[in-house]
Amino acid sequence: MNKFKYYFILLLAGISFVSCSKKDDDEVVTVPLRDYATQYKADNDSIVKFLKTNYMTVVNSPGAPEDQDVVIKKIVAGDGNVSIWDQKTYALKTRPVYSNDITYNVYYLVLREGTGSAPTNTDRIVCSYTGTLLSNKVFDTSNNFQKDFNLFPYAPEKTVIEGWSEIFPKFKTGTSSTDGNGVITYSGFGAGVMFLPSGLAYYERVSDAIPAYTPIVFSVKLYDLQRMDNESSISPATGDRTIVGDGVPDYLEDINGDGYLYDYNINKTKYPNPPAGLVDDTDGDGISDFLDFDDDGDGFTTRFEITKPAGEVGIVNGINYGVSKYYPWEPLVDNPLTPNVDETEPRGIPRRPTGALADPSKPESYTNSRKYIEADYTDKPRLKIHLDKTYPYKQN
Incomplete structure (x- = not known):
């Protein structure tokens, strides 16, 4: 029996939905949409400035060298601290992400890649996180407790922002062990930081915690994953989506091997001109293999x-x-x-x-x-x- 499936079910039973979706804490209101390209330029300028004026330390608790907790603070003139932009301990990486008819270049840091398997952007994951504004104010945290999320970007019950779906696949899971009391401990898990423009976060949505059009930072740890098989049927009467699967997990339907699976047909307004080669569609029928019952x-x-x-x-x-x-x-x-x-x-x-x-x-x-x-x-x-x-x- 797959040990992880057993613990995964137990984990699901004890999880309460948290504020990463921004649907369950403060009342969310919307404001008129800004142009995505213009807003991205402003966001990117703010993120680059943040990376050049703040420094980062990675903290491990006594007796817990696996922690990889991140503390980011503003540089004070003369304090000798090296900015995130200039430090060499952890390479500052970028990932191009096509969305809203523009290509975002998302900055992220890999503190530790992880020793296990990488999720696709359609899998479920077990992770912990802390979200902060560019002022370094924390707006949400799991307090290092492991929580379950669905990275699937096209799910009606979407639980994460788009930036998570794009950056988490850059990390790998760890390995788990269980003590005599049933407590699960992870080691070798992936850990990093992602710096997200508002277009891949909450964009125009606003609450007391996060203003509209705000770039945000997440420090994250990836503990475990569940492979998904996302072919689904839609009820003609209710429109409800039921996952059926075709017997081949999504990650094995990633034909081009890039670790990502896309369905740009889901929203032609959001994805009007997708770059060629990103969609895994064996028969060219316009339905990606991971959603196609006849590949x-x-x-x-x-x-x-x-x-x-x-x-x-x-x-x-x-x-x-x-x-x-x-x-x-x-x-x-x-x-x-x-x-x-x-x-x-x-x-x-x-x-x-x-x-x-x-x-x-x-x-x-x-x-x-x-x-x-x-x-x-x-x-x-x-x-x-x-x-x-x-x-x-x-x-x-």
Whole structure:
């Protein structure tokens, strides 16, 4: 059994929604929208000035070298402190983010990358955070308590600002251990700081804590993640969205391997001219693979194409083909941390079969198919059948 899933459920049960969404603390009001490009220039100028006039220290509590707590203060003339902009301990990085028909260059610091896996911008994460204004006033904090958030930027129940969805994938999770009292401790987790223009934060929304059009700073720690499979159905009657999934987790549908998955069709006003190459769309039908039930457009759903034949589930002729009804992305070995469950899956999602024809005297067709050979399930690289529109065969 996946240990994380168990703890993740427990964590969800104890979490209360916090003010990162700015929907649950002060009453939020809106003001007339400013031009995004003009506002970004002003925000970027403010952020650069902040980086050049403030310094940062990373604090670890006694006996807790993993803390990576961040303290940022304004430089006082003659105090000898080096600005965030000029310090060399942590490289100041930027990430281009397309939104609101402009490209933001978001500054961030990696204090520690992390030792585990990086989330995509559509996964769920367990993290802690502290949010401050450019005055260094704290407007929100989790006080180092781990909280759960959905990074999925297109969810109706959106829980995070866009900047989080874009920067958290630059970090990796840590590893966890549990003591005799059930207390989970993380080590090696990713930690960093992101400096967000208002267009990727709360923009025109205003509350007592955050004025409208305000750039903000978040120091964050990434502890754990849950991989998501976000294909969904929409109720014609209510418009409610229900996640169904296609059997392939989002992170494996990141065809270009950049760590991000986008659906620019969701809002043509916000994303009218997206840069080429950012969308992972195998069949070019305008639906990104992570939201597409038929990734290759061959008329067969991905779920159907990755389903094992009934005779290849469990122990067959002394061979353990795995208990799942679906092929994993790649073959799996047994997890030694779960001694009561055998996760062995010797076959991954196959490619189009390359074995002998049923009747070698006739051409390959729907009624004269090739046989699968073991290499079809394991060869690397291989074009998996749910991404190959030439298979299954079309019936004549």
